[in-house]
Amino acid sequence: MKFFTTAELNYQVNGPGTLILNVHALRTSQQAVSSETLIIEPYHKLEEICAVNGENRLIRLKLTENGPLRISYQAIVDHTYTAKNPAELFETPVDQLPPEILPMLYPSRYCQSDKLGRLAGHLFGHLGSAYEKVVAIVDWIHTNVEYRSGFSNVETSAYDTVTQQAGVCRDFAHLGIALCRALSIPARYFTAYAYLLVPQDFHACFEAYLGGEWILFDATKLVPINGLIKIASGRDAADASIANIFGDIQFSSMAVRCDLDDSNFVPLYQ
Amino acid sequence: MKFFTTAELNYQVNGPGTLILNVHALRTSQQAVSSETLIIEPYHKLEEICAVNGENRLIRLKLTENGPLRISYQAIVDHTYTAKNPAELFETPVDQLPPEILPMLYPSRYCQSDKLGRLAGHLFGHLGSAYEKVVAIVDWIHTNVEYRSGFSNVETSAYDTVTQQAGVCRDFAHLGIALCRALSIPARYFTAYAYLLVPQDFHACFEAYLGGEWILFDATKLVPINGLIKIASGRDAADASIANIFGDIQFSSMAVRCDLDDSNFVPLYQ
Amino acid sequence: MKFFTTAELNYQVNGPGTLILNVHALRTSQQAVSSETLIIEPYHKLEEICAVNGENRLIRLKLTENGPLRISYQAIVDHTYTAKNPAELFETPVDQLPPEILPMLYPSRYCQSDKLGRLAGHLFGHLGSAYEKVVAIVDWIHTNVEYRSGFSNVETSAYDTVTQQAGVCRDFAHLGIALCRALSIPARYFTAYAYLLVPQDFHACFEAYLGGEWILFDATKLVPINGLIKIASGRDAADASIANIFGDIQFSSMAVRCDLDDSNFVPLYQ
Amino acid sequence: MKFFTTAELNYQVNGPGTLILNVHALRTSQQAVSSETLIIEPYHKLEEICAVNGENRLIRLKLTENGPLRISYQAIVDHTYTAKNPAELFETPVDQLPPEILPMLYPSRYCQSDKLGRLAGHLFGHLGSAYEKVVAIVDWIHTNVEYRSGFSNVETSAYDTVTQQAGVCRDFAHLGIALCRALSIPARYFTAYAYLLVPQDFHACFEAYLGGEWILFDATKLVPINGLIKIASGRDAADASIANIFGDIQFSSMAVRCDLDDSNFVPLYQ
Structure with a gap:
């Protein structure tokens, strides 16, 4: 199944700081990221890191200029779910x-x-x-x-x-x-x-x-x-925050989407 | 400095269970374990594992027989402390x-x-x-x-x-x-x-x-x-417990020692 | 039913303070205190007060001399319990x-x-x-x-x-x-x-x-x-403490008894 | 000083219940209520009670009809504040x-x-x-x-x-x-x-x-x-709630005012 995921996060940077974001889809044997885009406006050099368990895909942004900050992430993810016996x-x-x-x-x-x-x-x-x-x-x-x-x-x-x-x-x-x-x-x-x-x-x-x-x-x-x-x-939300903010950076708004272009999807509920 | 460390832990096993102990001195560049002994009475096959951060030295004991259990650990540790500037x-x-x-x-x-x-x-x-x-x-x-x-x-x-x-x-x-x-x-x-x-x-x-x-x-x-x-x-005591007990195993008593045979020890206090 | 109740409380007074004790049996329509004695050693003038709900019977002691303090309370209480329909x-x-x-x-x-x-x-x-x-x-x-x-x-x-x-x-x-x-x-x-x-x-x-x-x-x-x-x-234990201590007064020991001299007692359990 | 106080509280009654309100100005030696009005829409018979310390002035409303409920309280209060030495x-x-x-x-x-x-x-x-x-x-x-x-x-x-x-x-x-x-x-x-x-x-x-x-x-x-x-x-807010709600009664909105028609007011700050 091909899913389209989108996350757009808006912040207001009021002083120097660091933002660590964890919005990238994981790459696993059941979840292949076939395409992804990350846009940061205004442009910032970012660093991709793997943290907590060496698997989570984080980005780290050093912020030095005040003003609005917008992060847009889009991915196409091939995802297979196999119900276990x-x-x-x-x-x-x-x-x-x-x-x-x-x-x-x-x-x-x-x-x-x-x-x-x-x-x-x-x-x-x-x-x-x-x-x-x-x-x-x-x-x-x-x-x-x-x-x-x-x-x-x-x-x-x-x-x-x-x-x-x-x-x-x-x-x-x-x-x-x-x-x-x-x-x-x-x-x-x-x-x-x-x-x-x-x-x-x-x-x-x-x-x-x-x-x-x-x-x-x-x-x-x-x-x-x-x-x-x-x-x-x-271990809990402390390890897997969407965002960790260090410094005077205010969260403004967020938009998240997960779509599927496949008419064969059969929803499974536990 | 050569330190002699001893830990003796006594438990009462009332049912099947697992005991994970973390009493072994760490091996680091500043702390060399020149000799160590671990005695488990009655004899149990033990497993040495490194957990939490891949560094802590744990032993894991599967306990199947009821009765008293005694674990004795002794080590001679060469330890260097260097105060930082x-x-x-x-x-x-x-x-x-x-x-x-x-x-x-x-x-x-x-x-x-x-x-x-x-x-x-x-x-x-x-x-x-x-x-x-x-x-x-x-x-x-x-x-x-x-x-x-x-x-x-x-x-x-x-x-x-x-x-x-x-x-x-x-x-x-x-x-x-x-x-x-x-x-x-x-x-x-x-x-x-x-x-x-x-x-x-x-x-x-x-x-x-x-x-x-x-x-x-x-x-x-x-x-x-x-x-x-x-x-x-x-991260805290949850990660570095001296003992993690699974099953009906009661702690009875404990004796710990840390000695030094060196007259040149100059105690440093913060 | 005639009950004999006893409370003996021992304290160590280390400095000036006030002790408020709430060990007196309540006087209600179902609970008559036919006789009671309170001994404070060494002798202290005490004040009887009713507090919290105007019903609880407290004693208040101003303590000015250091040393051991012993309070003994004894009462004979006629008590009737009527199970409700x-x-x-x-x-x-x-x-x-x-x-x-x-x-x-x-x-x-x-x-x-x-x-x-x-x-x-x-x-x-x-x-x-x-x-x-x-x-x-x-x-x-x-x-x-x-x-x-x-x-x-x-x-x-x-x-x-x-x-x-x-x-x-x-x-x-x-x-x-x-x-x-x-x-x-x-x-x-x-x-x-x-x-x-x-x-x-x-x-x-x-x-x-x-x-x-x-x-x-x-x-x-x-x-x-x-x-x-x-x-x-x-409302809860905050209102009905056996003892409220103000000042450096250490609790040492306590002995409580409740006896009954009546062979006709039929215990009721809920 | 003559103060004009107003409280308007709006609720939505969704089922039978009781509302206890504590919005009446206290009557004390330093605070005289020279005039007050309470309007409940729709009309309900209310009960005035004094609770907690026998001094607080509460009203209790038994609510049996669903729909919006509006309580308006207005008072003119003569208030004297005397700073202590x-x-x-x-x-x-x-x-x-x-x-x-x-x-x-x-x-x-x-x-x-x-x-x-x-x-x-x-x-x-x-x-x-x-x-x-x-x-x-x-x-x-x-x-x-x-x-x-x-x-x-x-x-x-x-x-x-x-x-x-x-x-x-x-x-x-x-x-x-x-x-x-x-x-x-x-x-x-x-x-x-x-x-x-x-x-x-x-x-x-x-x-x-x-x-x-x-x-x-x-x-x-x-x-x-x-x-x-x-x-x-x-003792704390548990005793002096503006409103205690029993039953399915939803708070909707509130408007509070305290005015003064006196040009001689000299504000005192601690």
């Missing part, structure tokens, strides 16, 4: 987890899994397999947490959302991650362009490590899981 | 930071730097250099935070300590890290064996990225900075 | 609540009912009557929260306990109160001497306003509800 | 505080004074008198906390504001109260109509118990202290 999504015991997966068991800024052990045990501990647990977590979040713009903010964490039960995609993802880790299932955050998301925006989901690979889950159930174009992964 | 400890602008350093600017489980921006600006923003800021942070913590066993717990974070102003070495380190990051100075956590620490225990400190390298700070000022034998580093 | 425990609509009850609907230091609205609605909103809701709250807490000494501390609140699911009687009471208020059921905290509590200690429970009066609930289910001798009520 | 604002020792004042020493929902003891001691403990401490608290808040709409929300408490250092009048008041109580100075919250507040809105301030009476402080320093028409006091 749940029977193959076995749990990897902690003693066999690849060492680089271990940090995805530990608590992080927005995913305080260390505080959710009893609660996760009470709600999901009786379930048989890790896969069943993750599916139950996704369903529990979807049922109990209200999708509500403006309720949470950039400091809201899973510890808040598990009780307050309202938030946006980011909060849903953080809570899913925290509950998985609390059950010793490795989990990580990722950001994506999302086909059919209304209104169009960046999206956030999570992955659990099952069957020896990272399997995608979206507790918001707002969009088809096979219409997600992955941008970046990390 | 503050004049060389320049700040690396964010636009020039090596990409792998960037995550050490982001908030983490116990270091919510995103919430401390205004406070850090008010307290330290007026100071000239990054080095001066870090020194002032260390002094502020040392002056205002009471070293007090039992006040904090494993969930205590920098956001608590900055207000409640009491805690142990781990809390001092987390607060130092959070304040540095809030000022856009990369900072990380590390654990250590500590010569002259009374009572003998594992110690926790932090490092700030200055002059293009990681510079060690200890806001507790309890021990000479040149008597610290590094064990592990990470 | 659930059918009579109707809900009073907010528009008919006596004005002095209204504050018991509002959030307080340890009972952040304002943050628990959605969660309480999800767990208990479907139940028919206020009484059924309170019973379900008590059962939910009893099932999900582990009674565990040393897990929580004096700063722990219902917002913590609802997620972390461990604590002591005080935490159980706070959570019960917060969930009631989140459902617009007035609820308040109270402290008590508790017959058959093992080990003997002060106890904390809560009351919900049902059928036009305050009805007692104990989510710990540790003791018979008809063996509780009430000490003080308030 | 700081020399008379002595501290009342805890052993001499009237019992009804004691709860204003205890932590409350938004004023967790129990967590601020060390910090308050470090910042203000060295100052001589209680009055000097309160003045220093007001100045510290004014200097360090940024007045910023939209930063905080209804759940924000003093524990957040002391670190995050941004908020609105309510947050400034809560922090002032919490710091006073942490130093054993009784403090309470109050709401007011505020002459010269831009934009016009309800205002929140705090009072400290000094010289045997409640003395007014406003850490925002946004308005003259002698142009405040008091509405309600309490």
